[in-house]
Amino acid sequence: MNVFPVILCGGSGTRLWPMSRGGYPKQYLKLTGSDTLVQQTVRRLHGIQNVAAPIVITNNDQRFLVADQLRGMEVVPSAIVLEPVGRNTAPAVAAAALLAVESDPDALLLILPSDHVILADDVFAAIAATARDIAASGSLVTFGIEPAKAHTGYGYIRSGKPLAGTDGAWHVEAFTEKPDAATAERFLADGGYYWNSGMFMVKASVYLDELSRFEPQVIEQVRLSVAGAKRDDDFVRLEAQAFEASPNISIDYAVMEKTERAVMVAARGLKWSDIGSWSALAEISEKDADGNSLHGDVLIDSVSNSYIRAEHRMVAAIGVEGLVIVETADAVLVAHAAQSERVKKIVERLTAMGRRESVTHRKVIRPWGSYEGVDQGERFQVKRIVVNPGASLSLQMHHHRAEHWIVVRGTARVCNGDQVLLLTENQSTYIPVGVTHRLENPGKIPLELIEVQSGAYLGEDDIVRFDDHYGRVPAAL
Known part of the structure; x- marks a missing residue:
């Protein structure tokens, strides 16, 4: 009996802005070590017996982030299962269940959220072993x-009668949604209440x-969506119309x-956190x-009880607490630490203003590598582009901008109209505008170049794509 980890990677990030953003949420960040939260979740599985390769659930926009971090x-x-729309966890887990029973x-x-922190992986493995034995007998x-x-x-779980023959397991008496402060205090005083972690073994x-018994429409639509799914490269693309018709639950x-x-x-000793705020x-x-x-x-002087993080530049703080x-x-x-949860208000304002800072970083990850804005002004912008070894951008053309590429590291193969050029450093x-082109990295090291764009319109949607290795729509770089 194999254990198939189902890693839930969808959703967007706002509570840890400015690092976590709508298009680059917290599970893809290195917040508590040298691995991202997704990678920590996967590594945590190594201590579990009879564990199969994970089934990862995400969305189309984040598919290359997931694939790159697993790679x-x-x-x-x-499988990396792509939801065409978000429909919450019940349909997502149903899709994973249908795929898992095909194999076993x-x-x-x-079932594991990908954006939680657990600092005691050995304890997690022991708890998962207990849960596995209980679930094998038919319990959820x-x-x-x-x-x-x-x-x-x-949310809170109220424990009921102890489960016979086990230590540290109970029948569930009730689930309670997020309580007010007075109710939470009462739960703590009464005992027998636990936080709902969102982790399951079934x-x-x-x-x-x-699910067929309680929410038949969910399973009906998900079955149709899985049956109509398309598989390409690393991805299982659920059929959109059926999945969209599933209840959001x-x-x-x-x-x-x-x-x-x-x-x-009882998941005691996990050192668990959903890191819902700074x-x-x-x-x-x-x-x-x-x-x-x-x-x-x-650098600090006379600073106490503060969390300070510098990602790109030196940060100095003096006399703050x-x-x-x-x-x-x-x-x-x-922000004051006690007010850090209010960062979502800033994100809401950025979104309402149409500011990209709520969605993307200056550095944008693509399946072939990444690009990062360096400078911009009227009718020009400068980017640093990195192309992974063996990767290539799509064969494309722009109506409104011309581009100048300068190689600073590695080797570039460039299709420039009718010419094919091999460029090295310097x-x-x-x-020119309107010329079909493609950039490839035929080498063994990353290709780095500076791109200078000039023209009347410099938006990323000014792309006509003729050929692409990654199955992207024409307007996505």
């Missing part, structure tokens, strides 16, 4: 976190049966709150003698 770990997933009719699903297991305080940002066939609402099979294991990240970060957590090129300071290439956040070429 960087030399992990080949069972007795498959177990270990949820992981409950022993509450450290009366938190109002989490037998795929049992989950599908229970979480696994908690759809199944866990209704089934008689719900069981909770202050939450600061709580689990290493601190100096003055209570400061410093990351990057940071209880602040969150986060610097990125194009935005800086300064060599360049000019692409």
